[in-house]
Each structure stands twice: as C-alpha cells, then as structure tokens.
Amino acid sequence: MKKYNLRHLVFALIAAAGMVACDSDLLETIPNDRLSENAFWKTENDAKLAVNALYNDLDGTNILSWDALTDIAHTNQNFEVQAYIELGAYDATSSKVYTEWTNAYKGIRAASYFLENVDKVTSTNAGLINQLKGEAKVLRAYQYIKLAGFFGDVPLVTTPISIEEGRALKRTPVAEIWDFIDKELNEAAALLPVSYTAADKGRATQGAALGLAARANLLAGRYQKAAEAADKVIKLNVYGLNESYEKLFSYAAENNKEVLFDKQFIKDTYQHSVFQILAPYSQRNGGSTFVPTKNLIDAYETLDGKLITDAASGYDPKKPYVNRDNRLKYSVFLDGDILPSGIAFKPQPNSGTADAIGSTYIASTTGYNTKKYINTEDYANPANSGINIILLRYAEVLLTYAEAKIELNQIDASVLAAINTVRNGRNDVKQPSVTSTAQAELREIVRRERTVELALEGQRLFDIRRWKIADKVMPGPIYGITYVNAAGALVTVQVVAANKVFDVNRHYLWPIPQKERDLNGLLTQNTGW
Template identity: 35%
Template sequence: MKKVFLIICCAAALFSCRKLDQPNTREFTEEAYWRDAQDALDALTSCYENMSSDFYYFGNEALSDNAYVAGTGFSSVSLVAGGSYDPSNARVTAEWSYRYGAIRKCNIVLENIDKVPSMDETLKRRIIAEARFIRAYSYFELTDWFGDVPFFTTQISVDESKTISRTAQNTVLDFVLQELSEIRGDLPTNVQYAEKDRGRITRGAAIALSAKVQLKRGVWEEVKNECELLINSTENGTYSLLGTYANLFKVANEFNSEVILDLQYGGGRTFSTQRSFLPQTVALLRSVLVPTQDLVDDYIMLNGKAIREAGSGYNENDPYTNRDPRFEATILHHGSTITDFEGQVQTILTQPGSVPATNSVDDQGASPTGYYFQKHYDPTAPNYNSGLNLPIIRYADVLLMYAEAMNELNNLDADIWNKTVRATRVRAKFTDAGATEFPTGASQPQLREIVRRERRAELAFEGVRAFDIRRWKIADVVLNKPVRGIKVSSGAFNKDPNGYIIVEARRFEDPKHYLWPVPTFERDQNQNLGQNPDWQ
C-alpha cells in the first residue's frame, strides 16, 4: 500500500466508472482528462471507492467487545483488540494511508473540476458537494482513531508532505462540521435522485454525519437539532424504519427507506469477506471473525429485561429462548439453521462433542467462541462474492442518537421514547409492554444503560460499537477482560468459574489506547508529526 507522503501529493490513475457501482480502470493525463462532465463523474467515483471497504467495515467490529478475530486475520486487528500492538501494526498503518488516499482523490476532483468546459452548474455543485463530503468523512475517521492529524485541503508537494505537522483534532472537526453544513443545499434528498444515481451521497447523509460528529464531541443540543431535521421533517429526505429487521441486510432490499449512507457494491465491486464469519460448512473457509459471549449476553429478553435482571426469565440451560429477535437475525448459535449457498438447510452445532464436529468449538477451523455472524450473509453471491451494500448510517441509528442526546439533556420522556427506542423494538417484533413501553420512574443513568444496550443490539456487526465504547470512555472496561465463548461442560478448554470458554485475554490501557499511534513509516518520513501520548 502506498504511504501517505506519496499518496497525498503524487498524481495517479483515477478509476473510471459509467455507473456508480461498476468500476473500471482508465489511465489519464492532465492533458487528456477533464474533457467533459463524465470525466468529473468518473473521478468522483474513485473517491467513493476509497470512502471505506468491507475489510474495515467487518474488521472494525473486532476492535470492540462484539467480536473476535482468530489469529492475525484482517491485517492484525486481533493485535489491536488485544492491546499488543505498536506503531508499525498493519491495521494502524493501513487506516492512515487509506484515508489520505481518499482525501487525495477528493482534492484532485475539487482542484480540477473547473477545467471541464460548459458543465451544467447544478451537476457541478453536486459533484463538488459529494467530494467535500467524502473528504470530510475521511478526516472524521482519521481524527476518531488518531486525534490530531495532518490537515490540508489542496494537493501538497513531496517536500511539504515531509514537513507538515499535525492539526488539533477539534480544529479538524470544526472544518468537518462546516463542510457538512455548507454542502447541504447542493445535495439532493434521497427521493430526488434518479434510479441510476441511487447510492450517491444525499442531504440526509450530510445531516446524519454531522449528528454523528457532534455525538463524538458530546454536544447534545446539536445532536438533537441535527436529528430533528430528519425525524420531524421530510424536507431533507424521507426516511422510515423498514418493516422487518432481517430484511435490511438482503440484496433484494437495498436502497430501502432506512438507508441514509452505505458502501456501494455490485457490478465490478464485490466482497468475499462473508466467508470469514460464516460457519466453515457454509463458506468452506476457516471461521475467523466471530461474535463474543459478551455480545450474546447483552441481548435482552422479550419482556425487556436484561438476562441477569430479576424477573427476566432467563434460563442458562436454554439461553437462546425468548431473546431479542434481533439476536437470531444477527448470530448463529448451537441449533441454529441456515440455508447454504447450495440451497441446503444446515443445522449449526457448536457444542463440543457434536456430530458432525465441523462447526463445533472442537474443530480447529471453527469459531472458537461457538458463535457465527449471519447478518450480511448473501446466499445469492456467485462464488461467494457478494454485491450487498453495507450500511454506514441507517435511520435507526439517527433515532437512537436522538434518544441518547435527549437523555443526556435529561429530556427523554415517553414521547421521545415512542419515536425512538419503542420504534426500533416494535420493528424488531417485541410485543411485551415491558419492552415497548416507556419505563416510568427510571433514572437518567438507568435510561442511559437502556439506550446504550439498544444501540448495541440494533447496530451489531455494523462497525458502530468500537466508535461507541471509545466515545463513552468504557473501552478500558469492556476491552480489559477476556474474550469469552459458549458455556461448556466437557472438553479441554480454558474456562471461567461459570464454565464459559476463555478464548483470549485482552488489554486496553487508559488513556494510551484511546488513540492509535502515528504509524512508524509516516514518522520516519516526517519528523514533524510527533506521536500520541504514551506511544514511542
């Protein structure tokens, strides 16, 4: 992978694409490019391709307490999650260079679009707005992981890239928020795009991302204001919860009413990452990205109670009955069934001693926790290569950001509850009043716990949890304990006192691990970058 000091200043090929989801490569020179509007659109498509990837989307889940990567798959994600990494770690280095690759591409578009002759002004403003959004999103991701980062909005020279210093995180975030505010008027809403342009960045995406940036900062009044632009009005887009939770993650329901921003796949852009999280009898590969027992334990009962709460009805000998319906839509457990790529129904057996043992914790290639993800499974994928779009921000996320902000403002009442938590639970098919009705008399801390648990269940395996536990400053708690798997009564397993498999110990140092280190390669090229606290 190219490093940032080259990425941010060297001219390179831009991918051409006549449809947003079907990239092809085409070499260009400055003299031969920027001939017409299609050249500008093609260059913009290259920015989209660098906005994120399935590798980060899925792998980031294992940077939280939701998932575990067995071995050093996903470019050393397990080392980061376990706290055994340094500035040369491949995942850390890749994040830095990947995001600056996107910024470079966006700057190329923004600096060159005026060269296109006789371009429709509305289209031009929209392309500029989309490029500014992707650049802002990339800077947001960089600051979220690294804090202070090099900041620039034009192409810089090789010499400049070797001397530039880092800009304060808050200054960069101020820029991100300003960009997201200024571009809104030039972005269509989700219902204004023609079918051929579905998947492009919308006005609603700019508002939702702005809310997420303010969520990171804990500026609750601004989170409230941004979310209300999407919840209480259709002026900025028409959004609603899809009727069935599991249907959100199927190819047939792409571009549904809940999608605000997603990664575009299909045509020439596909991913086979699902082979890493499915049972090996389904995907015919080792299962290396798997759910944790801690995630499983956090799904509430149908009566709305946590499993350890008095009156929950939880039975440790029958742990998967009467649980949050989103659990079954997200995770495969012992006794689950799944239709494989050949159309055959398989029963997944994970307990030791199961026959066959292929998917059980006994098998070296199976999930070490005894669980598998099925969310985002695309059984229609030819040769396992899926074209399923991956949601970055859904309307449900906006509802729960709103609920969290209102609670932190001490204004979470029955009316707000009904619009947010109750709405996501009713869509999930909860019917018991204990789960759907506002918990009158609950304190602000109690409501905070409910809203946070709801975010975890609703958004599991969508790359959100790592962001949440770090902004809540609980990563040093939830990542400072072992990864656990299923409860077993036999077999030579390392177990905790309650009989749950201990897969691996994790370590998270506060404050050191709340920011990633500046990669070694980057500091070797530029001594002005400095380093984050407690890193060398």
C-alpha cells in the same frame, strides 16, 4: 447510477498527468496509456466519472473488523495482525493502524483533487456541478470522521499537496478537525438533493451529509449540534426503518428506506468476500474471521424487556436463546440455526461437526458467528458477493438524536419516540416501549440499544472510547457459548490463550503510524506511545 456501473474508472488514472517530453512534437500527443489532465476536466461527464471513482475509497468489509477490537467480538485467529491490537500487543508499527491511516488519506487526497479541478469543466448546469462538489465533500468528511475517532489530532489537508509539503505537515487539534467536518457536511447538505432516481442510487444525499454530521458531533461530544443534525434528517420525512430487521442485510432489502449511506457492490463486476470472511467454517470453508462474544449475546434483553441478569426475567442458561430480543437471532448464528447450505449450525465442542469449537483453528472459538451480510445467494461463490455494505442507517440517526438529547438533559416525548421506534418499530422486533424519563436510566438504555441494534457494524469501538468505558468493559478473558457437556454439566467456553487488554493510559487513541513519523519528523505521537 445503479451500483456504480462506472466505478471501473480508477481515480489514479484521472489524476495521472502526461509526462512532457523534450520533443515539441510530443506536446501535441495525447497519451494512449492513461488519461491526461489536458484532455480531461472538459465535460460534465468527466466530472461525473471523476466523482464516481471517489466512492472506491469508502470503507467496505473492513468496518466489520472494528467491533472485533471491542468487548462484543473477537478476531478468531490469533495470528491475524489485528489480533495483536485486541490483546494490547501492538505499537506504532502495526500494519492495521497504518492501513487505516493511509486508506483514509488516500480518499481525502482524491476528493481534494476533485474539488480543486472540477471548476475547469465547462458546464451550464451549475446545479449538477454543485451536487458533485457536495458528494466529494461528504466523502472527504467521512474519512476525517474515522481519522479523528481513531487517532485524535491528525493533519488537516484540504488540497492536493506535494511530497515535500507532506513532510512539513503538523497535526491539527482534533477540535479543529471536528469543526471542519461539521462545516464540510453542512455545506454539502446545502448542495445535495434529498433523493435520486433509481439510476443514481448510492450517491451521497442531503440525508447522508446530515446523518454523518450527527454522527461526527456525537463522537465529538457536541450534543446540541448532534441533536440538531439528526433532527434535520428525521424531518426530511424520507427515511424510516426497514420493516424487517431480519432482512435488513439481504439482497432483497438493498437501497431500502433505512439506508442513508452505503458502499455499493455488484457480483462479478465490483465484488467483495464478506461471506468468505464471516461465514461458519462448514460453509465452504468460511473464515469465521471476526466472531461475536458472550458479552454481546448477554446484552440482548428478554422479550419482555428485562436483562437476563434480572431474577424476574425467566432467563434459563440451559435455553439461553429462548424468549430473547429477536435482533439476537437475526444478528448471530446460534445453535440449531439453519445455515445457507441447509445444515444446522452446531458449534458445541462435542457436536462432531465442522463448526465444533476446536475442530479446526478456523472454526469460531466462541461458538458464535456473525449472521449479518451472510446470504444464501453467496454460498456458491463466497468470494463473489455483491451485497452493499451499509455505512449509515436511520436507526443510528434515531439513537444519535435520543442520546444527544439525553446528555443535554432535554428529555421529552421525542426522545422516547426515537428510542421506541428502534425498539418496536419493525414487524419482527417488538421490544416493550421505554417510559422512564430519568437521565441516568435513559443513558444506559440508549447505550444498550446502540450495542444491540448496531452490533457488528463497526460502531462499538468509537462508542466505548467516547463513553470512556473501554478500560472497564474490554480487559479480561473472552467467553463464548454455554453448553451441556458429556457429564450433563453446563460449561461456558473460554477462548484459549486470548486475553483482551486495554491500557487506560494509551489505548483510547491509536498511535500515529511510525512510517508516517519516519517521513515527517514534525508529526508528534499520541500519549503513551
């Protein structure tokens, strides 16, 4: 299934049932404006088409917005709905909160509908039907991982329900949600193959199921289960790091050995607008919608493995990007970088360029822009990108394994190997190996590795919540580049009229959307909302 060629089939059409008319003759008529349930669920191909459509509900570019709700990135325009979340000025009526809720339950309903109906298909190929069930289970569990991370207790729904049944739902304790996710993903892993032929690239695999189980259990603080699931992925011996971090988010690297799970796209057919969303303003009016902050840039070590706050690091604030972990320049557009159009990126307020801070309200207010997913191939038509959006990769699995073992205080050579593979297992990333076996030190190292390795990929919000550090790292002004002004002095940019807020008494979970509570009075609200 190369890039989901069959995703034009909208699942809603599959789910739509033909209306039964009073005229008995019409009972024999097959509707020609939609797919009838009575005409569907007949063949193996019907089942394949149906599961293909479930992938439409996976996250795409929206994951890029999540880091902007943390300390390492910023929603660039203060009138964007999610900017109010960053500033703490939101409540249960937030459309961002509501959209994430409804999109997740849309995917859950679709997967549950599939699982309830697929056994109607006449097939002698039990292996294929089981594989398709496994895919649906992975896709449903993926949605529940998000819901549990965002909201905590949420309704656990595993079958299609009526409107009236929906109005009687109650929130399920989050511990039970995590139980369900783990069970669902382990059942899926037993049904799925390790890999597919080229025509079916992009389908959920055994590795995707186990990798998501590792993620879910880490989020839940179930470290033994997280370590075991991650270890199973490692022992499949089919995944590894892409040789180049720089090229990891390029068209040339699609479907590489590091990708466990992604949402696949194709130009002109099933496209998105990541270039338009993230690119600097000079690049055909790129939106700079979510931009990195100084907090992220400062997290990258020097090439000899020291923090820039270390007096022995040799860090020079006048040359802040020299002698730094290469992942920095591969993740963020920095001063002097050559942009897809061929011009140099010059964000300083006194640069006189389209990317200068303050030149327009769209230009990055921090002076940094995200480089991941920005490809020259998309420059000509920024709203027509076909680059796949990676949802889970092997580097995360390695760091999950290491973190879980550290928290269990089961520190051995395998823990250091996992961390050091991420730090120096690529041709273009060669940070010094970690040798310490002290739990507290390793905890800080693995957390920093997650920050820089997975930067701007949508994991930071869940991390700082589960580590219970969000109320410490989030609040305060937003800072950007440091540059030399006309007087020759070093100046650090502070974003105007923006102050991040994180209330420890309520912001560790989002509120249950008010629209949902208006429809169902049995849905309780999270503390503080």
